[in-house]
Amino acid sequence: MLEAIAQCTLDDDAFREDATTNSLQDYIAARTGHESALLVMSGTMGNQIAIRTHLAQPPYAVLCDHRAHIISSEAGGVSAWTGATVVPVTPKNGDYLTLDDIERSAVISDNIHHCPTKLISLENTLHGIVMPLDEAQRIVDWAHSNGILVHLDGARLWEAVVYASGRYSLRDYASTFDSISVCFSKGLGAPIGSMLVGSSEFIKRARWFRQSIGGGIRQAGVISSAARVAVDEVFGRDPYGEEGKMSGSHRRARHIASLWTQRGGQLLKPVQTNMIWLDLDASEVNPSYLREVGRQKGVRLSASRIVVHYQVSDETVSRLREVFDVVLQWPQQP
Numbered sequence: 578m579l580e581a582i583a584q585c586t587l588d589d590d591a592f593r594e595d596a597t598t599n600s601l602q603d604y605i606a607a608r609t610g611h612e613s614a615l616l617v618m619s620g621t622m623g624n625q626i627a628i629r630t631h632l633a634q635p636p637y638a639v640l641c642d643h644r645a646h647i648i649s650s651e652a653g654g655v656s657a658w659t660g661a662t663v664v665p666v667t668p669k670n671g672d673y674l675t676l677d678d679i680e681r682s683a684v685i686s687d688n689i690h691h692c693p694t695k696l697i698s699l700e701n702t703l704h705g706i707v708m709p710l711d712e713a714q715r716i717v718d719w720a721h722s723n724g725i726l727v728h729l730d731g732a733r734l735w736e737a738v739v740y741a742s743g744r745y746s747l748r749d750y751a752s753t754f755d756s757i758s759v760c761f762s763k764g765l766g767a768p769i770g771s772m773l774v775g776s777s778e779f780i781k782r783a784r785w786f787r788q789s790i791g792g793g794i795r796q797a798g799v800i801s802s803a804a805r806v807a808v809d810e811v812f813g814r815d816p817y818g819e820e821g822k823m824s825g826s827h828r829r830a831r832h833i834a835s836l837w838t839q840r841g842g843q844l845l846k847p848v849q850t851n852m853i854w855l856d857l858d859a860s861e862v863n864p865s866y867l868r869e870v871g872r873q874k875g876v877r878l879s880a881s882r883i884v885v886h887y888q889v890s891d892e893t894v895s896r897l898r899e900v901f902d903v904v905l906q907w908p909q910q911p
């Protein structure tokens with residue numbers, strides 16, 4: 578990655594002159610089955626620009642999962658940038674939204690008392706759990722037949738495709754939506770950068786909004802070059818993510834979860850991708866105690882969520898095992 582950064586072009590992306598960035602945008606558009614793509618600085622910036630670009634004329638409402646990143650962790654951006662009513666929906670199955678959940682919550686009537694749903698924003702993976710492709714397709718088909726657009730927060734879509742293990746490709750999943758944002762940092766391990774994909778018309782308008790919030794930058798090659806390596810090496814060059822390093826992170830996450838459960842710890846949900854959710858209440862572990870023991874063993878833990886990426890080493894896992902030994906009092910005394 579450092580080698581790629583050192584070799585990259587340093588032309589001006591605000592004028593669309595940077596070959597490294599143009600090539601990455603074309604590459605990601607092709608791999609996701611969309612016409613066009615736009616480099617943005619973060620997942621938040623990608624989501625916010627996408628939502629701003631899709632919503633043209635109030636009244637409008639955006640429907641999303643009640644835990645979605647756009648509502649929980651983007652500083653109220655949807656309201657600030659668009660004034661939209663955001664409608665949080667709780668999935669009945671506890672894991673991902675289904676068409677049934679959406680139909681119960683969307684407003685498609687002309688009744689002037691209500692705020693019409695104009696955009697559905699889905700997220701995959703959400704908390705590390707995969708939304709199946711057939712459910713996503715059902716939602717998009719229904720939305721389109723009711724004049725509603727669908728954006729996907731695909732910051733962690735790479736993980737969902739790797740989890741699918743050959744049943745569908747990145748392109749199969751991504752091309753279902755009107756727009757998607759994908760991230761090169763997080764699981765892919767680049768230092769910075771995300772990308773928004775969609776139709777040429779959509780991306781043309783999105784470029785305007787990116788500029789308005791200072792997201793159009795000059796020597797973007799340093800970001801794009803690292804992102805390209807992250808995609809090719811960590812997700813993989815193949816359509817299914819089978820050749821990249823990411824599947825190793827998923828194996829490692831399952832291994833960490835098994836170290837926890839073998840010692841009597843409980844999980845909040847099964848591990849599908851790279852996230853492990855420890856049920857600290859059921860495991861009778863105090864979160865501050867977990868953090869403190871982690872600190873002593875040299876592992877920085879926040880609370881119940883552990884996220885694995887491909888650079889998490891054997892040594893980290895073995896320190897984590899020691900943390901689990903202490904907090905779960907393992908081996909148990911006779």
Ligand SMILES: Cc1ncc(COP(=O)(O)O)c(C=O)c1O
Nearest residue numbers: 619620621622646700730732733
């Ligand atoms: C699903 C999802 N969407 C969006 C984001 C935001 O990305 P960023 O931190 O790059 O703004 C994150 C960050 O973790 C995320 O998990």
